[in-house]
Amino acid sequence: MPPIPGSGLAKGLAVTLRTMTKKTVTAQYPDTQPELPPRSRGVIGLFEENCTVCMLCARECPDWCIYIDSHKETSPPAAPGGRERSRNVLDRFAIDFSLCMYCGICIEVCPFDALFWSPEFEYAETDIHELTHERDKLREWMWTVPEPPALDPAAEEPKEIAAARKAADKLAAQRAKEQQEQQQQEKEQQEQQGEKGGNP
Amino acid sequence: MNDVLDVALRLAIVFVVFLVAPLLVGQTEHKVMAHMQGRLGPMYAGGFHGWAQLVADGVKFAQKEDVVPAAADRRVFQLAPAVALLPYLLVLAVIPLGPGDGAVGQLVDAGIFFVLAVMGIGVLGSLMAGWASANKFSLLGGLRTAAQLLSYELPMLLAAASVAMAAGTVSLTGILDAFAWWWLPWQIVGALVFFVAGLAELQRPPFDMPVADSEIIFGAYTEYTGLRFALFLLAEYAGIVILCALTTVLFLGGWHGPFGADGLGWLWTLLKTALLAFVVIWLRVSYPRLREDQLQKLAWTTLVPLALAQIALTGIVKVAIS
Amino acid sequence: MLHAAPSLVASAAGDHPGFLSPSGVEIAFLLVGLATLGAAVITVTTRQLVHAALWLVVALGGLAVEYLLLTAEFIAWVQVLIYVGSIVVLLLFGLMLTRAPIGRSPDADSGNRWVALGVALASAAALVWVVVDAFRTTWIDLDGPAQGSTRVTGAFLFRNWVLPFEALSVLLLAALVGAIVLSRKRDTETGTGTGKNTGTGKDTGTDVGTTSRTGPSGAPGKGEKR
Structure with missing residues (x-):
């Protein structure tokens, strides 16, 4: 239904006037x-x-x-x-x-x-x-590449970190095993020495 | 000798106003239009918010090459900008700023007739430009200009005649002397008709069909470059100043204001003129261009009857109060 | 009628200053008259159509200046308003709509130049004779206040010459009505002409002014108008 004649014209004027009072969206690029x-x-x-x-x-x-x-x-x-x-x-x-x-x-x-x-x-x-x-x-x-955005709080661990941790864990486990073996060897040696020393 | 000095001084002032006022309107248009579209407008030229943008534009125009197309009618082509611009200078000289002899460039007895007659000549410049450019788009623009002038001159004259009837004089200062506040509601229809018809005669949006850039490039001014093009632009903005000042004088009571000292009448005139100039810009931003047939329809089926009704009303009231 | 306005306020005959020792205004009047005459002659002799119209502007403007010099301010501005502002624009509009080539258009020359010259001379002689006979001994005081002001002209026109004025307006009204009738008649002709075509009668009936319409393309009509 057509409202009062001319109301469309008035609306057009109102839109431009309202826009004039609002903040502009111009980006002053080289300055900012x-x-x-x-x-x-x-x-x-x-x-x-x-x-x-x-x-x-x-x-x-x-x-x-x-x-x-x-x-x-x-x-x-x-x-x-x-x-x-x-x-x-x-x-x-x-x-x-x-x-x-x-x-x-x-x-x-x-x-x-x-x-x-x-x-x-x-x-x-x-x-x-x-x-x-x-x-x-x-x-x-x-060097201008930004840091990757942080993961979501409950996100899965990134693949590369998981892989690295796996590798590190493996290495640590291996090292621990080696150490254990070494210690055992030393113990055995001591025991052998003790046996020898026990009955000179 | 004193008289000569007086006249020279007045003409010099009119000339300066003629050069400065259109630039002010143009700069206002830059800024107002920008903000109405959510932009900032010119910000660099001159330092503070681009106040010297139009000065820079003028310098740019002056440096450009002045091209006359090979097939053009050289003499007419070169003469056209002057024909378009000079009438407005003449009109500006007779518009009264304040009461008395001191605030008008030159008193003219038949002020309304002088103003409307001389403004009509300005359009002749567009016609000459449109024809002499040897360009189809220019010719179309010229044709549209002529058609628009023919249809809008009538309501404008009728609206002006209504005021002249009300005041019982055709002198601009005489009309202002006779002005009373209740003329405002009395002549409001005439004022609207006059303003709209004036806008159409100036080919301002939304009545800028003769220069519709999406159809005929820039109408009659398509082939113009450099300073001559700038003169056409200056003529358009001078036309805005004239139209607003004239509407102020004829319909809004010129130097009369609700308050203020006697010596400050000119301030009222300027204020009202500036307000109307703002409205001109505002209309340009808000409305799309009218189609050619819509233009003609508006003039003949709306404005002319309205103007005639206004004249009838003016006559009735005039007889009733006398 | 235009010359009548200044004559009303003309001072009494008898003590006129004479033709020798002219004043500055009179010299200006003569010079502007010569320029106007020159422009008018060029208007009818130039071979470029639009130039003729533009020279006509100069001639009419010169006439307005003559009125001004005769202190008939109102008549001068009306001259500019009506002739320069409207008539010439209408003329140019018509020229541009039909043909307005840049350069000469010799085909637009009339074959009966001498007859035209004769008619022009005869009418000029008649006009000059009438004016001279009417205002032979009348002089206008140019130095005083403007005597052809709007008030004086209006009073003169609507007191002494109301009847011719009204007769003229009736004449103009008749011309106006005639123009409308002519354009409408052509339109109904088109309507009946294409009336045999299906669906064009309604179309042409509503469109006043589109006289060149020959029915929509694709309609079976042969286009009688062409």
């Missing part, structure tokens, strides 16, 4: 930094030490914007007569951010936790070629 939400996808940081040059990220990238060069290094066998160990050494790791579509697949797919989302976003360049960032730059961004 924006408050980014957690897990913001700003840029991808590289933690080189974890990278094994498995090439999974480069292969899974939908845009093919990750460039990886590497070479093989052989190290002498740990024990004489053993096999020579070969290891991949990273030569180049670059991401072309003019192609990257920030899907995050590379980060998801990395089995060794070498790639991370950083909230850093101010890396505009005047030339598109300069948007291909090399490993040193990616490493710099690594």
